[in-house]
Amino acid sequence: MTLLPFAFCRFSTEQFSLKTLQRLFVLLLSVFIISANSASAQGCLKSGEGFNINYDGYTTNTSSKGNTITFTFKVQNTGNRALSHLTFSLPSNTTAQNPLNTNKNFRYRIENPTSSPFYGFKFETFGEGPKNGEMDVFSYTIPLPANTNASTYLTNVYPFISVEAKAGTTSIITKNFIFKSIGGCEEELDGPITALPVTLASFTGANQGQAVELKWVTATEENNSYFQVERSTDGKTFSQIGQVVGKGTTKLQQTYSFTDKAIASATYYYRLRQVDFNGAAEYSKVIAVKTNSSVTGLVKVYPNPASAALQVDLSAFASGSYQVKIASLTGTILSQQAVEAGQVTTLDIQALTSGAYLVLVQGQDLNQTKRFLKN
Numbered sequence: 001m002t003l004l005p006f007a008f009c010r011f012s013t014e015q016f017s018l019k020t021l022q023r024l025f026v027l028l029l030s031v032f033i034i035s036a037n038s039a040s041a042q043g044c045l046k047s048g049e050g051f052n053i054n055y056d057g058y059t060t061n062t063s064s065k066g067n068t069i070t071f072t073f074k075v076q077n078t079g080n081r082a083l084s085h086l087t088f089s090l091p092s093n094t095t096a097q098n099p100l101n102t103n104k105n106f107r108y109r110i111e112n113p114t115s116s117p118f119y120g121f122k123f124e125t126f127g128e129g130p131k132n133g134e135m136d137v138f139s140y141t142i143p144l145p146a147n148t149n150a151s152t153y154l155t156n157v158y159p160f161i162s163v164e165a166k167a168g169t170t171s172i173i174t175k176n177f178i179f180k181s182i183g184g185c186e187e188e189l190d191g192p193i194t195a196l197p198v199t200l201a202s203f204t205g206a207n208q209g210q211a212v213e214l215k216w217v218t219a220t221e222e223n224n225s226y227f228q229v230e231r232s233t234d235g236k237t238f239s240q241i242g243q244v245v246g247k248g249t250t251k252l253q254q255t256y257s258f259t260d261k262a263i264a265s266a267t268y269y270y271r272l273r274q275v276d277f278n279g280a281a282e283y284s285k286v287i288a289v290k291t292n293s294s295v296t297g298l299v300k301v302y303p304n305p306a307s308a309a310l311q312v313d314l315s316a317f318a319s320g321s322y323q324v325k326i327a328s329l330t331g332t333i334l335s336q337q338a339v340e341a342g343q344v345t346t347l348d349i350q351a352l353t354s355g356a357y358l359v360l361v362q363g364q365d366l367n368q369t370k371r372f373l374k375n
Helices: 018-037 150-156
Strands: 044-048 051-061 068-077 083-089 097-101 108-114 120-125 134-143 160-167 173-180 198-207 212-232 239-250 254-260 267-276 281-283 287-290 300-302 309-313 321-327 333-340 344-348 355-363 366-374
Touching (some): 044 173, 051 150, 051 160, 068 083, 068 150, 097 120, 309 355, 321 344, 333 344
Antiparallel strands (some): 051 068, 083 160, 097 134, 160 173, 198 212, 212 239, 212 254, 300 309, 321 333, 355 366
């Protein structure tokens, strides 16, 4: 904190009244409080491919709505190709608040969040961006969980900030930088760690009646151990439903797929959690798939006619429990049992007399009937 000149003055009751001294005390106290509440981390300058990016550090902000952390970067492009976009990484499941630039000569579209080239948010130039030594200042804010110290949060949850700078449209220059979020420069961060583990080119999902088919394509991979496939019914709370082994390290395009069979008629949300061999993980964007599974699932009954046993196949049904009943043609229920979807169940029909009967399948907003003959 910078000391004010008042510290070197000699005061007396002849020169100042008690009220004046009280005002000076309040002024000094307010300066101390402001400095404490907005203490900023030490900055760091990194350069490469014509870009000079200075991380000015973070500032903590306190308000009645909760605490936040603001990060500021000065970006200069000394090359003759105009800046096309800047991407900043974010903690998982976080979106940037109040992303801003200060140079009003440049305008940007904000993609928040984005999964390309990593999970974060993007400033994409609208028109021509800085070039030939021009500079802009970028800032963004993220929420700080209640009762959490900023330095502890940054160290444990958001230790590094990845920045991708790209210039040009046809002849493109790209440079990735990694900064220590807590502040200061560490030269080892300029080494191989700047390579992103996985570049996800696309992630899509399609309703296949009784299932959702997920497909994703990677452009490059480095130390990619596996993908966890996660699903949610509200877009907020996710749980793992599967795992797909990665290709390790490759610069060739790879295609992956996963089928989610345990669905009903609803809207489902999916995301990927990509995990490296060292345990580090990144999340993909979230996609939504609307399903209508009840219209295509048909019960299969065989053999028909049957003598001693009847097979009821619910393998094409949406997940859940169903009541399988045998009834006479007049509707009298002769037997029933609960059956889970995805199974083939054997019904004992030895006690039935010869003739025609009905198999009723009910549940999950579904009601289907099949007729069979008992020999």
